[in-house]
Amino acid sequence: xxxxxxxxxxxxxxxxxxxxxxxxxxxxxxxxxxxxxxxYQEWTAGVxxxxxxxxxxxxxxxxxxFTKADGEEVEDLSDLDWKIDHYSLT
Numbered sequence: 001x002x003x004x005x006x007x008x009x010x011x012x013x014x015x016x017x018x019x020x021x022x023x024x025x026x027x028x029x030x031x032x033x034x035x036x037x038x039x040y041q042e043w044t045a046g047v048x049x050x051x052x053x054x055x056x057x058x059x060x061x062x063x064x065x066f067t068k069a070d071g072e073e074v075e076d077l078s079d080l081d082w083k084i085d086h087y088s089l090t
Contacts, residue, residue: 015087
């Protein structure tokens, strides 16, 4: 791995530099899975690179985002604002 990067908190440009634009585009198209959290829930998606490294995209949603104004639970999670917070490479 290249020195000078925080591999647990990469920008999109850094992830592309360390892997490739195709890899990051593939990752961006993956569905994310719930990882846990309290006030903010973490969701991640990942792709394996050459069978060794894993590039992950990290998303965070406030717990309140899963409840509608009327108190009902959000049923369609695609209605939420899914923006990648950062990438990580392990």
